[in-house]
Amino acid sequence: MNPLRKQRLYALIAVLIGSLLATWLVVSALSENMNLFYSPSEILGVDIDENVIIRAGGMVKQGSIEKSKDSLSVRFTVTDYQNELIINYEGILPDLFDENAGVVVRGNLKTDGTFKAIEVLAKHDENYMPPEVAKLIEVKE
Amino acid sequence: MLENFNDLLYMDGNGLFVWFCMAFVILVLSLNILYAIKKKRKLIKLIRSS
Amino acid sequence: MIRVWNVTKRWFIEMGSPPLFYRWSSKITSWLGILAIIFLSVGLFWGLLIAPTDYKQGDVYRILYVHVPSAILGQSIFMFMAACGLINVVWRAKISGMMLKSAAPIGMSFTLIALVTGSVWGKPTWGTWWVWDARLTSTLILLFIYAALIGLYSSIEDKTKADRAVSILSIVGLAIIPVIKKSVDWWQTLHQPSTFTLTSSPSMSPEMYQPLLLCVIGFYLIFAFALTLNLRNEVIDRERSKNWVKQIFVN
Structure with missing residues (x-):
């Protein structure tokens, strides 16, 4: 050159x-x-003012979803497999909201340690498969 | 096939989202191509007139 | 070895000379267009109508057949442009500057498609059109870099100078590409991690990724087609006072 x-x-x-x-x-x-959101462990350690709007995220704990019969309010637990956070929400949930699925919630942390969400977003993973394959995997497990 | 056609458009209620995306892709890509063809015509005119 | 290098170099220089390029590219343009349409229509038909539905998302996941290829193209066109920029600055090859300019609007279109289709996909699945997470934000920055390149180009009158300025900016902008690629690993995002990685098998069943592969090839072909059209225009635009151009168009 x-x-x-x-x-x-x-x-x-x-x-x-x-x-x-x-x-x-x-x-x-x-x-x-x-980072778009904090995990339950990160939130648990620190003192956050009740008026501050933050985002928290993690997996919806299996069997933790309690839907109210006469209103849109719902209560569920978000976990990062170390710590947990109880979420209260009133409104429409996205289609992909489910047990053992990722979720990101926006809202504020109450003084009693529960989280009042004003928005719930579903996070989906990178796996794609037909329903039959998903069933087979479930049976195997 | 024909009775399935509506199912195909509808896609469990999400058809609008899917088909909008397809239309958008085709629109943007054709605009790219059309613009190039138009520009070529313009250039040829310019060269011929000079 | 050096001989091979010299021969290839000479070949590239010859093929890149404007009149010769104009001649040989006229033969491949229509083929590129035809191939692109074949791959795209087969890939999309397969993806939209034949591929199975997803166990979680249902049919709406089919947006990925356009979203994923356009996101890939948006980034790889930028890398292609930076390579053109490098050749333009170091070797002063005229054609590489024209190539850089011709690729920019196409790359910007693909990035725009990726953002818009991603947004439309986000609404029914995540529950929102837009969220300021690292992947989405860095892709938006890429769109702005494309816009800046195109803007910078049109603000400099002298074409050789414009080529050089845009070339350097494309090298500077290259730093955004690894950020986009790794954003889903470095930070917590709403966007899911990559389905396709070099190190592990894809986390998608074969009957779903086969049509995706066709779509990706189809998108690359469409890029090659549009690039050739733009580049041929750019060549005759810049050389329009030369004899060889007049000989072709003025009979």
Whole structure:
């Protein structure tokens, strides 16, 4: 390669490294804020004001969903398999809301340790399969 | 096939979401192609007139 | 080895000379278009009508047959553009600058498609159109980088200078790609982790990912087709005062 081209190549590589470094700095500075939600363990440890709106997320614990018969209110437990958080919510749940499925809730933490949600979002996993296959896997387990 | 056609459009109530996406994809991709064809016509005119 | 390198280099330089490129690309353009339409229609027909429904999401998961390919293309077109930028800056190859410019609107279209279809998919499954999680936000930034590249291009009059500026910006912007790719692993997001990774088998049954594969190939072909159309326009636009262009169009 002729020297001029080599020089330009090195300059470009320097530009790329600089840009990667800058991005990395921004990303690591923002890192805490880049998480969409807190897990129950993270919430349990700290003192959060009742008026602050936060997002919490985790898995819906099996058998924990209690739906009210005469209203849209629902109560369920979110777990990260270490700690749990009880969620109260009144409203329409997304289609994918289910036991053992991921969920992200937005709301505030009450002083009694329960969470009052104003929005419930369902998180879905990266697995896709036909219903028959899903049944087979369930039987095996 | 024909009686299934409505099921196909409906997709358990989510058909609107799925078909909107398909229409959007086809629209954006055809706009890209059409724009290129139009531009070519314009360029040829420009070259011929110069 | 050096001989092989020199021969390939010479071949690339020749094929990239505007008149020669214009001649050989005219033969492949329509083939690219035909192939793209075949792959896309078979892939989408298979994905939408034949592939089984998902055990959890039902039929709405079929949006992934356009969402996933366009997200892949949005990112890989950017990497392609950065490669063009590198060649343009280091070797000053004229055609690579034109290629970079021709690819930008297509890459932006695919990124827009990924965002819009993702949003439409999010409403029935997650329960919201949009959420500021790391994956969605970083993809939106990619869309803005595309817009910035196109804007920068049109703000510089001298085309050679514009090529160079856009080339450097494309290298700078390249840093967003690993952030998008790894965002679902680094942070807690609403968006699910990747179904397809290089290290493990896909977490999707074969009868579902076979049509997806066709769609991805179809999207790549559509990109190649649109790129060739744009690039041919760009070539005759920039060389329109040259004799070879006049010979083709003025008889």
